[in-house]
Amino acid sequence: MPDTGHESSSTAGRMACAFCRRRKLKCNKELPKCQSCLKFGFDCEYVTPGTPGGMKKLEGERSSRVRQLESRLGRVEQLLRAKNQQQGQDSTALSSEAGAVKAESDEVSIDxxxxxxxxxxxxxxxxxxxxxxxxxxxxxxxxxxxxxxxxxxxxxxxxxxxxxxxxxxxxxxxxxxxxxxxxxxxxxxxxxxxxxxxxxxxxxxxxxxxxxxxxxxxxxxxxxxxxxKLHRIDAVLQTTDPSLVLLDAAKDLTEVEERRRIFWMTFLMDRYSCISMGWPTLIDERDIRTYLPVSNEAFANSVSEQRLFLSQAKSAQEPEHISTFACQVVLSSLCGNKLSELQRFDPNVPATQPLGNAWLKPQRLNDPLTTIFCVPQYLTSRPSQLNPASVFLDFFAAATTICVHRAAQSQVREDPVSAEMIAQSRKQCLEVSFGIFRLMEMTCHWDLRVFYLCFPFCLYNAVTVFASFWLEQQVDLYERPLRFLLKCIDSFKNMPLATILLADIEAEFPGLIDRLNSSVGQEGSSDTSQFSAPIQLQAMDNFSASGPSLDMGFTDDFGDIGNFDQLYGAETWDIDDSILSTMGALPPSNFDTWNNSLEKGPDL
Known part of the structure; x- marks a missing residue:
């Protein structure tokens, strides 16, 4: 039996060790180490009340422990203070930066x-x-x-x-x-x-x-x-709830015309999205009851002119009272409608016509493949009245023609047509592209700013036609206008639009520019230059956008400007059928005829 009484007497006068006292643990007071110190690996020290300096030593340990804690707390406070200062500086910098950005956006001012x-x-x-x-x-x-x-x-x-x-x-x-x-x-x-x-x-x-x-x-x-309700300004019956009217009645003729012009410019933007991007139109022409815009002069001078609705202008064979603005509306409407019909075609959807007319399906593309948009004769470009408005109308008519033909040609696989029809379509595209080329030759000395904002897009369409022909047959008849129009687009390089169009050309015709430049190096031609040296379209001094002038001494390899009326009169100029041999659509003719056509240019 163990001697418990001896053990009790040996620990009876002993206080708990220093570690257990600090930790508030139960100490068994064993020697040389108590159970707690043995468990945690600490030095076990006993201090008895009767020991000289024992209590002082204990108090010294306590004060040392307090100083350590205070020191640690001080370091923690310093770290927190430094972190708060850094966060404050960052937040101040962010707020000042945001304030600067906001001030820059809110306070855009120019002198x-x-x-x-x-x-x-x-x-x-x-x-x-x-x-x-x-x-x-x-x-x-x-x-x-x-x-x-x-x-x-x-x-x-x-x-x-x-x-x-x-x-x-x-x-x-x-x-x-x-x-x-x-x-x-x-x-x-x-x-x-x-x-x-x-x-x-x-x-x-x-x-x-x-x-x-x-x-x-x-x-x-x-x-x-x-x-x-700007699309129904001139409607006879206004069925709109009066509580939904958002604008007061126009005060005078000028304000009415301004509202018409706002609507029709919005209409043009809607049709541009269809022509250039192939997206559906948002404005239904059946809902429009607003007169077409009058001339710019009548609008500026608040003068009344004869007015037409869009449906009336489209049905007229030769409208006599139509402004350049209205002509642009009509052309965009005609082109947008034809493109919308082509975009809606789905070969997997059964035809809506009766079964008895099913044999007419191959004729679906005949209409767009034979389409040529024309400008009324009194609005077309003439040497005596050459101005940006008339030039743009001819450009726009040619560009919309090319857009419709290219869209129709892309569907030939789904809806086959005859080879003669395709050849005729390409021939018409080439004709209108030559028209753009000759007009640009005669106006390339104008200030670039007078050209309407969509001029680069018109040039782009002509370039696609000449590029496709030149890649099939590398002859000067196609190469010269191709180089010239590419340089003209490059001259609009201050517009990112022109840069994007050039990139699209390179993507559609990979290596076209390199091949053009290499052909110059091989031929050593002196009358052509590298694409890297674009044409300089010089600005004219004191040029007025409302009344540009034309250098009547301008000539080119195809003849002088005096023959311009023969090209852009009532009859469309034609190209000899021998040119079609380069398309692969017609049997090749003898090379003597082909060489003659190259020397004299397109037959008129």
């Missing part, structure tokens, strides 16, 4: 001299193409800031001198316009300036190559003009 110059550029060069603002009314009644910034942005986009301001002005216009719309919950303050701003913003986005943004912006303009 009065620059603003005046940009307004002059707009009304001199942009206004003839996007004629939706009356100049005198603009000066008399200053528009909202978002409309001003939209005007400035488009002007800066076509002028290298002020190009540094264009992106800031564009972003400011969008931001201010969206804020104005958000603040107007019930559309009580909806005005024409909203639609005008979205139209100009969409044009700017096209120039910068922001195509998806552009069509979203134009779609907003479409809904705005429809909400304001």
């Amino acid at each position: 009065e001299v620059t603003a005046t110059a940009l307004e002059h550029i707009y009304f001199e060069f942009v206004h003839p193409a996007v004629n939706i603002i009356h100049p005198e009314r603009y000066v008399q009644c200053r528009p909202p800031t978002y409309l001003q910034h939209a005007i400035y942005a488009v002007s800066a986009a076509i002028t290298e001198e002020y190009s540094v301001h264009r992106e800031r002005l564009y972003k400011s216009s969008r931001k201010l316009l969206q804020e104005a719309e958000l603040q107007d919950r019930k559309l009580d303050s909806l005005s024409l300036a909203h639609a005008q701003s979205w139209i100009l913003i969409a044009f700017y986005e096209i120039l910068q190559g922001y195509f998806h943004r552009a069509w979203m912006s134009s779609s907003r303009a479409v809904r705005l003009v429809q909400m304001m």
